[in-house]
Amino acid sequence: MSIDDDAPLDPTDEPTIDGQTVERLSDYLDSGRTPRDPDIEGSAACRLYLRSLEQVHDLSRASLEEAARREPDRDGAWIDGLLASIKREVVGGRDIPIHHPDASVRLSVTEAAARGLVRRTGDAQAGVVLGSTTFDGDLATAGAPVAVRVTAAARYGLDLEALADELRARIVDTLTRHTGLTISHVDVHIDDVFVAREDDR
């Protein structure tokens, strides 16, 4: 699994996710993921990227399109930043060990899978588009306290304190359920606000 964030010097040297360009992945998503591409579907990183991209499309399209119409330069940059963040997050990263009583059994969840869970959780909350996720702490030691930092955009008009509290609770719940991490705290940084259209959630 590999990713290269360096700016390409040559169009044929575009950064890839497990050998797939982001343009190819975007086209594949637009085609409804048919015909099935086994190289893409067989890559956890590509699948994470597709799922995140799909969530961005499905959950926030109306708001983002409205925002882009009002302020095309600012919101184009915001969307580009969001996609770049997603691209960075889908690589494997560290392994989060899952306890098992038998020493000859080693179980783990990758950091990328955990970040994917956080993104899914955030995007499932009405009025939230998750930006980025960072884990601070010793992920490789079971039981060690880990802090989670997320950035997000919030729908204009919502109570940001209540929104952040709900997001914290959801993130702790999903990470505890699926990774067993000991979450010391979750920092939520609302770094943008979008205006919803009537057909948006």
Added chain:
Amino acid sequence: MTDDALSRDLTRRLRDVEGVLDVFDAHPVVEGAVRVVAAGLDLAGSTGLVRVERAAGSVSVTAHVATDLDVPTPATLSRAADALREHLAGAGFAADEVVVTVSARLVDAAP
């Protein structure tokens, strides 16, 4: 039984485990590509996705899986490891010869 055949059997076994949605190739990238080409040439069927490594007196198997969002991932991984160990025991490996590694690379909603 060859390592390739064992890998294929273990891959099939994993796909039947509750909470496992998919199995990813656990072989290093270059080795995985070579195996895909080789499998295409001999038409022997799909390559196994579980990595099997043998050393003197032991066998190590490594699996990368996608797990179901609706099922706690630790429980799914534990069931997957049990299934692999059970299959290896049936293939004649003693429990103290076996090391099993299972990693969740993706947690997703079931289709």
